[in-house]
Amino acid sequence: MKIKQIENKYFMHVYKRSNLIVKRAKNQFIWDMNGKKYLDFFAGISVCNVGHCNKTVIKAAKLQLDKFAHISNLYYAPLQIKLGEELAKRTFPGAKIFLSNSGAEANECAIKLARKWGFINHSKSGNRYEIICFNNSFHGRTIATLSATGQEKFHEYLKPLQEKFVFAEFNNINSVKKLFSDKTVAVMIEPVQCEGGVWPANKIFLRKLREFCDEKDILLIFDEVQCGMGRTGKLFAFKHYGVKPDIISLAKSLANGFPLGATIAGEKCAKSFIFGDHGSTFGGNPVSCAAAIAVLKIMNTKFLDNSIKIAKYLKIKLENLKDKYSIIKEIRGLGTIFGIALSIDGGKIVDYCLKNGLIINCTHNTVIRLLPPLIITKNDVNQAVKILDKAFERIKI
Numbered sequence: 446m447k448i449k450q451i452e453n454k455y456f457m458h459v460y461k462r463s464n465l466i467v468k469r470a471k472n473q474f475i476w477d478m479n480g481k482k483y484l485d486f487f488a489g490i491s492v493c494n495v496g497h498c499n500k501t502v503i504k505a506a507k508l509q510l511d512k513f514a515h516i517s518n519l520y521y522a523p524l525q526i527k528l529g530e531e532l533a534k535r536t537f538p539g540a541k542i543f544l545s546n547s548g549a550e551a552n553e554c555a556i557k558l559a560r561k562w563g564f565i566n567h568s569k570s571g572n573r574y575e576i577i578c579f580n581n582s583f584h585g586r587t588i589a590t591l592s593a594t595g596q597e598k599f600h601e602y603l604k605p606l607q608e609k610f611v612f613a614e615f616n617n618i619n620s621v622k623k624l625f626s627d628k629t630v631a632v633m634i635e636p637v638q639c640e641g642g643v644w645p646a647n648k649i650f651l652r653k654l655r656e657f658c659d660e661k662d663i664l665l666i667f668d669e670v671q672c673g674m675g676r677t678g679k680l681f682a683f684k685h686y687g688v689k690p691d692i693i694s695l696a697k698s699l700a701n702g703f704p705l706g707a708t709i710a711g712e713k714c715a716k717s718f719i720f721g722d723h724g725s726t727f728g729g730n731p732v733s734c735a736a737a738i739a740v741l742k743i744m745n746t747k748f749l750d751n752s753i754k755i756a757k758y759l760k761i762k763l764e765n766l767k768d769k770y771s772i773i774k775e776i777r778g779l780g781t782i783f784g785i786a787l788s789i790d791g792g793k794i795v796d797y798c799l800k801n802g803l804i805i806n807c808t809h810n811t812v813i814r815l816l817p818p819l820i821i822t823k824n825d826v827n828q829a830v831k832i833l834d835k836a837f838e839r840i841k842i
């Protein structure tokens with residue numbers, strides 16, 4: 446395969462790519478170079494949540510592209526400002542936005558903002574900079590966000606890491622309390638740990654976490670890079686939980702495939718940044734912002750409610766598979782985030798599905814992860830489950 450050889454020769458070998466060479470994609474489908482059609486139940490890692498080449502998104506992006514692609518953040522790009530307004534209105538009163546290009550950058554901004562807030566707010570009692578994160582978390586690939594990531598495999602060869610991140614047990618409030626010190630400035634958490642094996646936080650835990658942060662006057666940061674933008678059936682995961690964070694980070698599906706990250710901060714800390722504290726050349730690219738405004742328009746209550754109906758249907762079908770195959774230990778997740786926990790390596794299941802026209806993923810070796818676009822239909826679910834069924838049938842022990 447020529448393309449594979451060229452990649453092998455000229456690229457750093459950081460991705461384990463499958464043999465799929467994509468020619469085009471539309472809605473929930475992808476076609477390869479030979480014209481073979483695939484049903485996409487991964488959406489580019491929860492990026493194309495409103496479907497590939499969504500008509501409304503593409504139209505909005507093209508319109509902006511014909512005007513200008515970039516002007517720098519030293520001037521006003523109307524649609525960038527409009528997006529900030531739309532995001533702020535949808536989160537909480539007093540929200541302020543910083544736009545970047547990716548999830549890691551959105552989290553970097555959150556970490557910097559928390560530290561600056563701690564410096565200003567707690568300076569009398571000594572500087573605060575420590576952030577409590579969680580085992581199994583994933584926050585990005587920059588040094589600071591990797592340091593905040595609670596998975597040792599990402600830390601190998603990179604030490605010393607950025608200080609000072611400490612790791613509590615997910616869904617365990619006592620573990621958080623034990624780690625608190627006079628240096629703690631924030632708690633940073635994914636409401637659903639997706640990369641870490643699909644683990645949703647429980648509601649009571651997040652509520653207790655909010656109470657604890659208020660009691661100690663520290664910030665609560667929600668990393669919604671993967672679980673935000675409609676994945677839980679609400680526009681933002683915090684709305685699903687009824688717990689208001691002080692900072693939210695978004696990326697992935699925010700612009701449905703155009704690079705964009707957002708850090709949204711509430712009244713408590715948003716004003717801690719002043720001129721010069723943060724910035725980005727490409728952050729809030731006008732074409733990406735045009736796409737994101739279109740995404741927000743599409744993701745209305747009716748759209749999200751419908752995604753939940755289909756998600757419930759998919760859940761029932763997956764539970765049926767679990768009853769049929771003992772290698773399936775658990776079906777877990779939230780909204781349209783699904784983890785099928787296996788007692789075996791999931792790689793072969795993913796390969797079989799791909800060969801048979803279904804795109805899925807495996808995380809943590811044994812957890813099949815489904816992140817379909819939110820536009821899938823019952824027919825799509827039936828087709829996907831049929832392929833999964835055959836995959837388990839062939840592999841069952």
Ligand SMILES: Cc1ncc(COP(=O)(O)O)c(C=O)c1O
Pocket residue numbers: 490546547548549550552583584585586635639640668669670671672696697
């Ligand atoms: C929860 C979470 N945070 C941050 C990131 C990093 O995002 P990006 O790859 O856009 O930098 C990811 C990526 O998978 C993620 O899942």
